[in-house]
Amino acid sequence: MVDAESDSGSSSSCRSHRVQFIPARDSRNRRIPGPYLRNDRYYAQLWIDKGDGTKTARKMPLLDDADKPITTLVAAREALEVKRHQRRESILPTPGFKPTLAAYTETYFAKAIMASKRPGTIQNETQAMARWKAHMGGLRLDKIALLHEGARVHELADGVFQRVCGGVGDGEIHGRE
Numbered sequence: 001m002v003d004a005e006s007d008s009g010s011s012s013s014c015r016s017h018r019v020q021f022i023p024a025r026d027s028r029n030r031r032i033p034g035p036y037l038r039n040d041r042y043y044a045q046l047w048i049d050k051g052d053g054t055k056t057a058r059k060m061p062l063l064d065d066a067d068k069p070i071t072t073l074v075a076a077r078e079a080l081e082v083k084r085h086q087r088r089e090s091i092l093p094t095p096g097f098k099p100t101l102a103a104y105t106e107t108y109f110a111k112a113i114m115a116s117k118r119p120g121t122i123q124n125e126t127q128a129m130a131r132w133k134a135h136m137g138g139l140r141l142d143k144i145a146l147l148h149e150g151a152r153v154h155e156l157a158d159g160v161f162q163r164v165c166g167g168v169g170d171g172e173i174h175g176r177e
Contacts, residue, residue, distance in 0.1 A: 021045075021059060024073060034084075035062065035076045041069040042076035044083045048092065101144065102137035105129045 021036040021043060036043045042062045047055045062070040062079040070076050086092045099107070108114075108129070114122060136144065 024076065026073070032073075032077070034080045035073070040071055042071070042073075042079070044076075044080045046083060046087055046092075048087065098140045098142040100138055100140055102133045104141055105133060 019038055021038050024032045024035040024037050024042065026032055034044060034046075036045055036059060043059045044062050045057055045059050048058045049055050060083065062076050062083070064070055064075065064079070070079055083092070109122075109126070117125075
């Protein structure tokens with residue numbers, strides 16, 4: 001019985017082992033600053049502003065153009081330079097939890113800036129946000145892209161043209177027949 005307990009104790013220590021980010025090394029076993037390796041995938045470690053004036057190191061996966069994980073050192077170096085450029089241009093996604101559009105609209109209308117707006121403006125924004133929530137309220141704010149916005153604009157434009165033009169078909173409006 002004592003042997004069984006010692007065996008189970010040793011296996012539990014193996015289960016608590018954390019996955020480690022190993023610094024990438026070149027062919028001469030020298031450490032390369034920036035890329036890290038974990039499970040045959042490369043990650044970039046960059047210092048990023050948290051939004052409150054402090055900076056912290058964040059590791060993010062390096063992906064190719066098809067959003068597949070990068071597995072070679074040469075491609076990892078190129079992708080790391082792209083990430084560094086995005087950081088310099090401030091186009092990296094901000095860290096932290098992003099609310100859904102539906103949840104954020106409540107926060108938006110509770111802001112102090114809304115008190116300074118005219119009642120007609122508030123009414124228009126409330127109606128517009130209700131339409132946006134119905135269309136893509138479940139999406140997180142960082143996942144809403146121009147593709148979604150463009151699709152919504154075309155959808156709204158089709159409805160407006162249908163009301164204004166009467167029986168004109170969609171293909172005739174956009175030049176598609």
